[in-house]
Amino acid sequence: MRVVFLTLGSRGDVQPYVALAKELIKTGHESIICTGATFKNFVQENGVEFYKAESDLMAILESDEGREIFNGGRYNIFKMLKYAKEVINPAYRKSMDDFFAASKGCNLIIYHPKALGAVDIAEYLNIPCICMPPVPIIYPVTEFPNLAISPSKNFGPFINKLTYKVNSFGEASYMKYINDFRSKSLHLKNRKAGELLFQVNGKDIPVVYPISPFLFKEVKSWKDRVLISGFFFLDIGESRIDENLYEFLENGKKPIVVSFSSMPLKKPMVFKEKLIRALKETNNRAIVLIGSSGMRFENQENIFEVEKVPHRLIFSKAKGIIHHGGIGTTAEALLSGVPQLIIPFTVDQPFWAHRLFSKGYSVGTLKEKNLESFDLIKAFKDMENKEYIRNAKEIKNIIESEKGLENAVRYIEKVYKSF
Structure with a gap:
């Protein structure tokens, strides 16, 4: 055939x-x-x-x-x-x-x-x-x-x-x-x-x-x-993360991973400052996949920026994941067994944000235009909640099967x- x-x-x-x-x-x-x-x-x-x-x-x-x-x-x-x-x-x-x-x-x-x-x-x-x-x-x-x-x-x-x-x-x-x-x-x-x-x-x-x-x-x-x-999960073969990113992951506690893929933020510098503030307030580190977001993080302590990297290589190593709710990224986040926060932009993303939150498989759904640092602070704390951690592991096992x-x-x- x-x-x-x-x-x-x-x-x-x-x-x-x-x-x-x-x-x-x-x-x-x-x-x-x-x-x-x-x-x-x-x-x-x-x-x-x-x-x-x-x-x-x-x-x-x-x-x-x-x-x-x-x-x-x-x-x-x-x-x-x-x-x-x-x-x-x-x-x-x-x-x-x-x-x-x-x-x-x-x-x-x-x-x-x-x-x-x-x-x-x-x-x-x-x-x-x-x-x-x-x-x-x-x-x-x-x-x-x-x-x-x-x-x-x-x-x-x-x-x-x-x-x-x-x-x-x-x-x-x-x-x-x-x-x-x-x-x-x-x-x-x-x-x-x-x-x-x-x-x-x-x-x-x-x-x-x-x-x-x-x-x-x-x-x-x-x-x-x-x-x-x-x-459908694409076999990523023998793909590996680069040495600098590997070092960052190994030398510190699990980071929050941020990925908006091809979605551009309307006010990238504003979101960046809110993210930095929330990370400092909660004593968290982050890996930011820049993509088309418009953000840059040169010389930011405890933040590693990278253009892109296969999600499967780093999502499972995260403390939590922030993403836009595109179906491919959503599937990879569910497969990781890690708590997630969805900030949807358009098309089907609000649908997935609502469905996952309503079923207990994300810690929340926020919008860029009215998001504040305290919203991110709350989300980062929720990522440590035993119920969200348990739910993330449960759905991972189901998705794999x-x-x-x-x-x-x-x-x-x-x-x-x-x-």
Whole structure:
């Protein structure tokens, strides 16, 4: 079986697909990933075939223009719309042709909802496809609303399920490009937005969520339409931390690890001062993964700054973890068995912040704009609370036992054989 993965977005939108592609290769199948050029080395270093998609959302977000338009600099909706019309939308259209080229000769498509045209390609090639969003946002359930509508409220079964109707409109602004692709590249007739959301060629589209079933054990309305596989953890091989960081870890008590990954703080210097104050007040050390946060910590006693490092190498060595609540970082924090504090920014992050705190697997959820030093001081003290430490160890053992990649591979093989 040759499987093509079609995905666009940030590291969190690509890494789960890389992990699953590697697992499929391990079990004797072939895999190819079509995504933005930013991730070419990442994909290939993990032994997976790469095909470039024109739309590189990560490169856009990391560009000077992208940061100004999308990362809260001088927020201007008209600039965003103009940039989308002139840059993003044409790249999306070209990416559909890239997805099509990458899919030829494949037996099954696994796609991110951002990968426009994926289901249309499956329709044309008459091969099975599986929708695999990193977060539980596609299939309507009664237990909680669409996280795009509310990350924390419960409107009751009927309204909760109704909120997922917005998914049908997700394609609406791109239908001009999708139908152009269907007409010119696939020679198929035009379709309406949302028409292929759950079915293609008269068959149900399976949905896989690479998340922990334990965190959603109360959800029954996914029934047999959705596989909740367990988190996908990428094998980091023989990666090691550098000597200076190792020395810092060894020569002192366990630090607080801070990582906001690609999320930029709105006021990095303000947050930095509050963090320093809270660390001094509680006599704690810290490792800060700078990422795109905008913070720098030159010559700060008891604070070690590093651009980036695999979370698995340092999270488990921490006293506590502060992070943004992106699903990949959240999964690694849960796997570490260490108490965590989530400061969410956008998209699905408030959803994970709320869910983990409500279940006792984080010490709290704070927002950058109204966070004070005393909030961090309280969080650092809570990280020493025996209940939070016990809960962190409990969820670690559960997450380890779920075997998400193995479950997903078995399911994919079953979908292919029964098609």
